[in-house]
Amino acid sequence: MQNSVFDKNIVGERLKILREREEITQKQLAQLLCITQQTYSRYETAKAILPLHHLYALTQYYNVSSDYILGNISHPQAPPQLSERFIQHITIGDFVCLISSFSRKSKRHLIDYVNYLSYQEQLVKKDIQ
Incomplete structure (x- = not known):
């Protein structure tokens, strides 16, 4: 396993990119996650760490891999299976x-x-x- 440092800034940047790409507001996303807009804003501005259950919900909503949101890969879609x-x-x-x-x-x-x-x-x- 690689030595990596969790970077809230990358997570926040990716969340903002995805939200803007979908043309959805922070308030709308917050409602989907059952949190306040202020809490969601803290994820995008790296003032709070995105909980695992919200990470999962966002990967499902945006149809992207968690590795993309976490900054481990640069492309939002999961790579194809090697056995395909x-x-x-x-x-x-x-x-x-x-x-x-x-x-x-x-x-x-x-x-x-x-x-x-x-x-x-x-x-x-x-x-x-």
Whole structure:
């Protein structure tokens, strides 16, 4: 397990980002959690620690992982299961293991190529619309 320090500031920032993304007020969220708006505000401003039961409720409400709210990962959605099929007979875990054996240069080339393919996909989507 990594040595990490719990950072209320990150939690507060993430809560605010999620709330603003959903265009919901602190008061509305507080009502969902059965707390006062002032208490919820203290979570966002890092003046109070978010209790576990509220963390769970917020992950369910926003459909994000608790690791995102806690600042352990940078993307709000949970990663796919490693046992899921990536393509044909290769799982995501198999693919990750394969990539991890690449040289640093090959990994960089792979990232560049994936970014290129992503760009091409976006162009195709724009043409369809």
